[in-house]
Amino acid sequence: MIALSAFRCTVPFHQAAVGAISACTSGSCLPATLALQQCRRALQQVRAQRHASSTSYDRSGPAAGMLSAVPFAISRQEADTAFDAYHGTANTLLTKPAAGVQKVKEVYLPLWVGRAQAHSVLKAAEVGFRKYVQRYNPLTKRIEGTFETQWHWVSPNAVFEQYFSPEMVEMQIVASYHYPLSDISKIRPGPAISSAKPIDRHMMTSSFDGSTRRVSMFEMKAETGRVKAVSAIKNHQYRAAQDFLLRAYRCDETRGLNMDVNLLQFSAAPVLMPVFLYSSKHFGNTKVRTFVAGFDGSKVSGVRVYNETLIGLVTAAFASVLVVASGIWQNYPALQVVGFAVAAPALLVGVLVKYWPKFRSQMHQVSQDASQYMNRKTDESGSFSTSWTHAYSQFARFRQSQEQARFSSANNNTSDRSAGHTSILRDPKGYYQLLEIEPSASKADVQAAFRGLAMKQHPDRFDDPQQKASATVVFRQILEAYTVLRDDRKRQLYDMNQL
Numbered sequence: 001m002i003a004l005s006a007f008r009c010t011v012p013f014h015q016a017a018v019g020a021i022s023a024c025t026s027g028s029c030l031p032a033t034l035a036l037q038q039c040r041r042a043l044q045q046v047r048a049q050r051h052a053s054s055t056s057y058d059r060s061g062p063a064a065g066m067l068s069a070v071p072f073a074i075s076r077q078e079a080d081t082a083f084d085a086y087h088g089t090a091n092t093l094l095t096k097p098a099a100g101v102q103k104v105k106e107v108y109l110p111l112w113v114g115r116a117q118a119h120s121v122l123k124a125a126e127v128g129f130r131k132y133v134q135r136y137n138p139l140t141k142r143i144e145g146t147f148e149t150q151w152h153w154v155s156p157n158a159v160f161e162q163y164f165s166p167e168m169v170e171m172q173i174v175a176s177y178h179y180p181l182s183d184i185s186k187i188r189p190g191p192a193i194s195s196a197k198p199i200d201r202h203m204m205t206s207s208f209d210g211s212t213r214r215v216s217m218f219e220m221k222a223e224t225g226r227v228k229a230v231s232a233i234k235n236h237q238y239r240a241a242q243d244f245l246l247r248a249y250r251c252d253e254t255r256g257l258n259m260d261v262n263l264l265q266f267s268a269a270p271v272l273m274p275v276f277l278y279s280s281k282h283f284g285n286t287k288v289r290t291f292v293a294g295f296d297g298s299k300v301s302g303v304r305v306y307n308e309t310l311i312g313l314v315t316a317a318f319a320s321v322l323v324v325a326s327g328i329w330q331n332y333p334a335l336q337v338v339g340f341a342v343a344a345p346a347l348l349v350g351v352l353v354k355y356w357p358k359f360r361s362q363m364h365q366v367s368q369d370a371s372q373y374m375n376r377k378t379d380e381s382g383s384f385s386t387s388w389t390h391a392y393s394q395f396a397r398f399r400q401s402q403e404q405a406r407f408s409s410a411n412n413n414t415s416d417r418s419a420g421h422t423s424i425l426r427d428p429k430g431y432y433q434l435l436e437i438e439p440s441a442s443k444a445d446v447q448a449a450f451r452g453l454a455m456k457q458h459p460d461r462f463d464d465p466q467q468k469a470s471a472t473v474v475f476r477q478i479l480e481a482y483t484v485l486r487d488d489r490k491r492q493l494y495d496m497n498q499l
Contacts, residue, residue: 068196069108069203069272070189072294076104076208079276082297083290087304093314095307103279106206106294107214107448108272109184110175112225113166113193117264120160120237126151127245128253149253156248160240167191170232175220175270178444179289180360181367186301187293189273195295196271204456212436215451217444218270225268234261278302286358303357312350319345428497431481439495443486450482 083101088094128149137144164171172188174181189196204213238257245254274294282288282305290302319342323329329337432439435449455461457475462468484490484499493499 067199067270067272069199070192070196070274070295071203072106072207072274073195074294074297076206076276078297079104079292079294082292082300083276083278086290086292086300086302093306093311095305101278101280105214105277105279106208106211107216107275107277108452109179109216109275110218110220111188111271111273112173112175112218112220112222112229112268113271114164114171114173114226114229114266114268115166116164116171116229116233116266118160118162118164118233118237118261119264120241120259120261122156122158122160122241122244122257122259124153124155124256124258125241125245125254126256127154127249127251128152128255130252151255154245154249156245158241158244158248160237160244162237162240164233164236166193170236171229172271173220173225173228173232175218175225176216177219178216179291183289183291183301183303184275187273187275187291187299189293189295192295193271199272199455201456201458201461204452212449212452212456213274214445214448215272215455216448217451222268226266229268230263230266233263237261282357286361288357303360305357306353308350308354311353312346315349316342316346428494429481431485431494434477434481435485443488446482446485450478450486453478 128151130147130149132145133148134143134145135148136142166172167190169185169188169190172190172193174184174188176184204215205211206213238259241257241259242254245251276292276294278290278292280288288303288305290300293299323337323341328341427433427439432441435446435453437445437449441449454475457471457478459468459472459475462471484494490499
């Protein structure tokens with residue numbers, strides 16, 4: 001049982017419904033009819049309010065101070081050292097990706113960071129004691145010794161209270177599906193989350209080359225993040241209860257825990273985590289990414305590429321030792337022994353090692369599609385505030401509607417141009433350069449670049465009137481470029497210089 005105060009109740013609708021039910025039970029038709037009419041009007045008002053809140057655009061952009069970020073605390077050189085160590089400068093079985101490091105980006109990845117006060121009661125459980133007993137085995141028709149577990153019900157009524165702070169990794173939920181969750185979870189800040197501070201425009205500039213840092217989107221809904229945090233809290237409380245039973249009753253196993261977990265308080269906030277993202281390719285177009293935490297160089301994760309030739313030789317040597325030790329070589333021809341018992345395992349292991357990055361990438365794509373499907377089905381009504389995560393998208397849509405007329409006329413005129421003009425200029429108006437991305441950048445890269453530039457160049461980030469006016473001009477140019485490059489059709493026309 002999870003008790004949360006995050007859900008809201010529509011009081012006018014609730015009162016009208018109660019009045020209608022009371023009038024019906026009292027046998028009076030007219031008051032019941034009036035009450036039902038009030039109920040319908042209240043429901044219409046609620047729907048109108050929700051529709052207005054979902055379609056209204058914030059023209060000023062997100063409020064300052066609503067988003068925090070853990071600052072970058074290590075340099076690019078320190079990150080490079082961590083990358084080299086992770087990919088095996090001291091381990092001969094590891095190797096760097098075949099194509100080498102093609103790109104290094106400084107990005108902020110999103111987290112939902114929660115806090116909660118949990119109050120749990122362990123009502124009952126089964127505790128098991130393993131004992132050595134003698135039993136008749138019908139298969140062997142003999143008395144044999146075995147271990148059996150004897151179960152007993154207990155009712156400890158133990159109370160567990162714990163405060164789950166933002167510094168606990170269980171309360172730091174990765175809010176992006178773009179990268180493998182298993183990799184990002186390994187580099188979560190933990191106690192370093194306490195260094196987070198309200199983000200400002202200076203935090204968006206790289207200290208290495210002055211480029212703008214990317215900001216990944218909060219793809220996970222706030223309600224999905226809450227559900228994951230609550231699940232982590234429940235698992236933590238169940239593990240604590242199991243440890244309590246093992247100590248209190250000196251048992252060997254536990255099962256069937258009957259436990260109530262109540263959250264007295266729950267709140268969450270969006271926080272950005274700094275990461276150095278190393279991108280490369282291995283064995284064709286298989287993407288290989290390495291993540292180095294921007295606040296701690298000892299936290300590194302990602303795909304490791306192994307030396308398939310060396311591992312194949314090690315496998316062959318190990319198989320040869322097993323063949324000699326087992327004596328198989330005495331019963332079969334030497335050619336068969338070498339082919340099936342030595343060469344085949346070595347070749348199989350080498351192929352698996354070589355294709356492992358590609359297989360892992362495909363598995364991530366399947367997991368990403370499943371997670372996004374469940375995230376789309378999540379109901380956001382009644383969840384804690386998500387105003388910041390929607391603010392930039394609403395702001396972009398509002399500005400985009402103002403610019404739509406400009407681009408619609410250009411799109412209508414493209415049919416009058418020469419059909420044979422298909423040369424790709426890639427960046428005729430400098431949009432890619434303005435967003436600091438390459439012409440081959442994906443839509444996710446375009447969105448991440450825009451969010452980083454918006455946080456850096458938004459006019460509300462400047463206090464000086466002259467700087468604010470200059471930032472307004474730059475931000476309009478950034479928004480114009482983003483409006484084109486985020487749309488697949490407009491981007492295709494732009495690349496062919498037909499926009």
